[in-house]
Amino acid sequence: MYKWIIIGGGIHGCCIANRLLKEKICRKDLLIIDAYPEPMHVWRSLTEKIGMDYLRSPSVHHIAQDPFSLKEYAHKFDYAQPFKGRYRRPRLDMFNQHSIDEMDEVNVRECWKQGIVNWLKRSDGVWEVSLFTNEVIQAEHVVLAMGVNRKPQYPQWFSGAEDKKHIRHIFDQETVLPEKGDVFVLGGGMTAAHLAHTLARKSAINSVTILKRHPFRINNFDSDPGWLGPKYLRNFYEVDCYEKRRKLIQEARHRGSITSELYVKLKKQVKAGRLRFYTGELEKVKCKEDIIEIQMDDGERLVANTMLLATGAKASMPGEKWLTPVIKKLNLPCAPCGFPVVAPSLEWKQKLYVAGALAELEIGPTSRNIAGARKTADRIAQNA
Known part of the structure; x- marks a missing residue:
């Protein structure tokens, strides 16, 4: 049995895994389950395909804990034009290599399992994650970090x-x-x-x-930078109506x-x-x-x-097909929009945590991006 299972190996799942392995647990205690054979596969293949050269987010947003890690990395390996613009947006290839090196430092690949989850249940105080291969894996804690780009939105x-x-x-x-x-x-x-x-x-x-x-x-950003800190989040957290929180999130996103x-x-x-x-x-x-x-x-x-x-992804909950019946079976609390209602620790129920889009009613409009991944990793690591 594992101490932690992370379902989803994109930027959010890898950011959380990196933080847990560096501060809280050993490799033998962690398993990352993802549909693809390597970390951040969807992100890396899509950004390469469309020819992105620099990220939209600033230099302090990456999977390492130290916000200045990427800046130091650029200097150490002498990248040409590592950052662009007022907000010092990083080169994509440098960002990706920095992420890979961060994960290699803690041997994330040793914790990797390629597979597709189709069920989740709690039995005798333990979480059981079922795969399409009928394999069942147990863990004390589970993090749902599935991405949103798996279902294309067709006109x-x-x-x-x-x-x-x-x-x-x-x-x-x-x-x-x-x-x-x-x-x-x-x-x-x-x-x-x-x-x-x-x-x-x-x-x-x-x-x-x-x-x-x-x-x-x-x-220049997918939401106002004020959503990264107390400028807007203070008022957001004072709103206890989740329909209003959803409206605030929708209005905040560009x-x-x-x-x-x-x-x-x-x-x-x-x-x-x-x-x-x-x-x-x-x-x-x-x-x-x-x-x-x-x-x-x-x-x-x-x-x-x-x-x-290039019409985006379907506006649906990550893992909706298998997660919806799990929500009903376990009576997991959800807002009217169908997304999780979680504690500030991002705990949904008894050591079940959420990340990415699933955490946005708690994290706010930045939850889906790299800044959101860092916030999520902070909160989950604090409660590990």
């Missing part, structure tokens, strides 16, 4: 499209970027912008068109926004004739052989060879 028209072979979602792990032709990128947020910029720089790509429903929303720096990079590609923007509602999609023809709400018709959907 309504997608199910009615006759031929989908040239229409793929960027969150689909099997999606490969085209190397030539004309490309549509559907979406107006950071993922769409990075993807379009990457494609526009490929020499064999004829043209790239970003199709978006609204003008670009320029925000969904579908991009940074000013990325917007400038896109405009340069437009000026070079490699990229164009089209704002409006997509009404019809016709696919024939290697041609995708679309009609916009203003009657404009556009054609391309490939369409990549």
Whole structure:
């Protein structure tokens, strides 16, 4: 039996594991269960695919406990242009290597188990985690750290499209970027912008068109930095109605926004004739052989060879399929939105903890990002 099981090996799960292994427990006492064979697989594969070069978050947000660890790492290994801008946003490759080195320092891979969880129950004071292979693993504590990017959000028209072979979602792990032709990128947020910029720089790509429903929303962060500390969180914690907390979280997030720096990079590609923007509602999609023809709400018709959907993930609870019946069976407290109501320690029930999106009604609007992972690791480690 393990002392701790962490379900989910993304940034949140790895941040918590790193903290526990450095301060609280031995490797033999921890197991990380994830669908993929290596830590932070979804994050690393997606950011590499879309061509992200610098993170949106500042240099102090990473998986190590010391906020200045990444700054020292950049100096130690002499990275060129390790940070950008006023908030010193780190290079992606440096951030990822720093994360890997942090995990290698405590041998996280020795705690790794590739598998898919399908049930959770409590028996005789012990948590039992069941996998699809019918294996059952016991632990004193369990952390639910599943990510939100596992279920792509497809537009309504997608199910009615006759031929989908040239229409793929960027969150689909099997999606490969085209190397030539004309490309549509559907979406107006950071993922769409990075993807379009990457494609526009490929020499064999004829043209790239970003199709978006609204003008670009320029925000340098996905929520106001005031949500990182007491400036806004003090009032947030005074709200005891979880419907109101959910509304505050929704209003605080700058969904579908991009940074000013990325917007400038896109405009340069437009000026070079490699990229164009089209704002409006997509009404019809016709696919024939290697041609995708679309009609916009203003009657404009556009054609391309490939369409990549950058429309985000489904607005659902992580692990919803298996976690919903567990919630009912164990009578776990939830808000009207269906998400966990937890203690300040992030304990949901008897040594069952939550992280990431599952913790946002307690952590606040930053819960899903790297800053949220650090806050979550702090609280869980304090109660380990």
